[in-house]
Amino acid sequence: MANHREFDTDARMDWDAEAASFDDEPDHGLRDPEVRAAWADRLRSWLPGRACDILDLGCGTGSLSLLAAEQGHRVTGVDSAPAMVDLARAKLAGRDAAFLVGVAATPPVGEQRFDVVLVRHVLWALPDPGRALRHWRELLRPGGRLVMIEGVWGAVSPVGIPAERLTALLESVAAHVRVERLSGDPLLWGRAVADERYAVVAAV
């Protein structure tokens, strides 16, 4: 990991320490059937209709990976926190899924290529999002797509990446970019939210 420091996120965030309680948030653990169904419906609409290979970067405990696997896709998940990877492996035990410890910006997938790079709530914290997007494009097969769920959280000291900035970064990366606003759907978050939340589906 030390060799990848320049690609890593904020070192002050201890994601290993967060892992055990991470799924307690409704949109993280997707334990509430209504929240889970809301994410499953959205994910189905963002992913190809046929079974495909998905790379879930910063996969956390594997909640979106599991939804994708349940929809018939093969999943490779990558996360820099070993405790998150352990939980993802347990969550998807017996599924067509593999989980690796590694950094999202340069995931350790060798020559393997994917139909979808899926990223939720990770890109905003990378030190050079544009560089990550350019690398992820190279990990896609022809006709592949980036599916990113991001936002800007908090009122006093907001953090995140506005959709406008992300779409600007994608101008030189993707041929077609679609932004879907998610703030207005309380079922996704388990409550009403007022801040900016969105998904971007970018065909390369």
Ligand SMILES: C[S@@+](CC[C@H](N)C(=O)[O-])C[C@H]1O[C@@H](n2cnc3c(N)ncnc32)[C@H](O)[C@@H]1O
């Ligand atoms: C907010 S959580 C999102 C987890 C998952 N994508 C989800 O939506 O449930 C951020 C995750 O990204 C991981 N992460 C943070 N920086 C990373 C990096 N540079 N490379 C790989 N994973 C990273 C953390 O360990 C954590 O699991």
